[in-house]
Amino acid sequence: MKMLVAGKWIDRPKKIEVRFPYDGSVVDNVPIAEEEDIETAISNALEGAKIMKKTPAWQRAEILLNTASLILKNKERIAQTLVLEVGKTIREATAEVERTAEIFKLACEEAKRIHGETLPFDSVKGSEKKRGYFVREPVGVVLAIVPFNVPLALCAHKVAPAIAAGNSIIVKPTSQTPLNALILGELLLEAGMPPQAISVLTGPGGSVGMRLVRDERIRLVSFTGSVEVGKQIAQNAGLKKLSLELGSNTPLIVCDGVDIDRAVHATIAGGFSIAGQVCISVQRVFVHKNIYRDFVDRLVERVEKIKVGDPRKEETQMGPVIDEQNAERIVDWFEEARDKGAKVATGGTREYTLVQPTVLLEVPTSTKIMTEELFGPGVAVNSFESLDEAINLANSTRYGLQAGIFTNNIFEAMKAIEELQFGGVIVNDGPRYRADFMPYGGYKESGIGREGVRFAIEEMTEMKTVVIEIRE
Structure with a gap:
């Protein structure tokens, strides 16, 4: 399969083979993203973020609901892909596809419930003539780094809240199981996602992934994976928001x-x-x-x-x-x-x-x-x-x-x-x-931040405080 770069399908000469875990046979191959592809994805994502921020909540909700419908329409194709690249049973794969559609439906609902609240300035002496509130705004460009084990649903746990919040997204799937994320990218475009606002880049995590992590234009990194890689991301990310769902025992x-x-x-x-x-x-x-x-x-x-x-x-x-x-x-x-x-x-x-x-x-x-x-x-x-x-x-x-x-x-x-x-x-x-609606995340070295659609949206938004002086 080709990779998705700002809404366009791109191939490259260097490839990664995707193998069936059961017998090691080659299922497909994907290109290794080059510097040009990474730059194109990020620069377009910046423009995509502007488009998404101006997209009204009802329209973002419509994209999410359309995506859910398309996932179910393509259930058999996606499930078979999950079996071949992950090695999970056909029953587990089918359940994951159905779960993924539900995550997008949840995000559709939550997209209409992103709001702030008023602030009681008269509780502060001397501020009786002030009124104010806070609102939530999208962070901008979200980087979603996805693991191999439940790749479609865990990708959805990053992509769907990012869309609900009004962000653009770059998805970096693991090299072992990238095919389902590429199919999801295809369905997102069909569902109405602005092309500039969605990329799915394939390639090694140590090169392609870390290059994206280090880029200052990425505002939030959402990663699911090992503690060791999570620590590397934290060390390389610089000043940006991190949502890290790491290991457990x-x-x-x-x-x-x-x-x-x-x-x-x-x-x-x-x-x-x-x-x-x-x-x-x-x-x-x-x-x-x-x-x-x-x-x-x-x-x-x-x-x-x-x-x-x-x-x-x-x-x-x-x-x-x-x-x-x-x-x-x-x-x-x-x-x-x-x-x-x-x-x-x-x-x-x-x-x-x-x-x-x-x-x-x-x-x-x-x-x-x-x-x-x-x-x-x-x-x-x-x-x-x-x-x-x-x-x-x-x-x-x-x-x-x-x-x-x-x-x-x-x-x-x-x-x-x-x-x-x-x-x-x-x-x-x-x-x-x-x-999938509940807050999900850990203490100690199990991570930073919380997933669960509503709580991921909170991670993927910024608070803006507004204060108005009403004294004549």
Whole structure:
């Protein structure tokens, strides 16, 4: 596919191959953007930002709603593309396309609700004759840097709020999964997006991505990805707004007396969907000692029934991880945990990029799976005696995106809500839960800022304060 540069489809001689994670076959290739393309995209985005700022809210909402309709109209094409470049199952891909359309619908609604408020100047002595308010205005040019795991929906979480707020956008998709973003660019143009206001540039993150990050004309960078790359962006961005949704090592606490089957279901749904390649995948599970053995037995029994294989087949429940390098790393982490004393209850092996769903027991806290982000199909399950112990274990990481707790005790729930150091706490469901309207982001090294359509719009706008003297 060609890349989209200010509404025009451009090709270049240097290419990047997009490969099917399941077997390594070439799906397509995309051009590597050159300096000329980057400059064209940015200079046009500046003009596009002026156009978007003058575009009324109803018209921006119309573009967003049109985009949602076009996404659903092209659902099968986009879903098949996601299967081939990401390796997620056809069911997961179809769900992502439908979710993406809903994100654009949400943004359509929020585009009509961007407003400020009046300010009570008579509350300040000497300012009784002043009146004022603040309004929100678009930041200008937004750079959206998108990850490989849920590329279409997470691109939408950046692009749709940017349009709602009246900004222009440059999208930099990951080199592993750029095709869906290019299709989205095509649909945005068809939906009525001004050509100057949308570009999708392909190429390596270290060159194309960082060149965009460093440019002073970019006003906001919205990035989803690893902590390490997030730190590089922060170091290179200069004086601009940043929205960074970074990694996690997500804990789930299961207290005594809860419905064990529900907790097991949440662990499996949260730990193995998209082969565990989600920022808020369940990775560490802390189960009360009284129900630990029962929980483990039910969990292992169900995990061993997960159908792993070709993601193109309807019966497949879990597909491959993104590439063999990551598959090898994931299994190395399992082996490190086993070497340090953990027990492998099931899984722990791979065939090319198909990593078997894995459950590790009694895992030492010094292991990588207990301290870093696995981004693979594995969960570590340990027991605890007191809730204080479980909360301390959950907090013992540099990450803080989301956490979950199953409990029937309101006092336990409130204690966890108050003491867990995470941007989201999910009670009586898995921490993998996310509704696209809610604020989403983390504490500590899990990032800066919040996504969720309304809250992303706040990030992508500036406040302007207006003060009027009414004294005659």
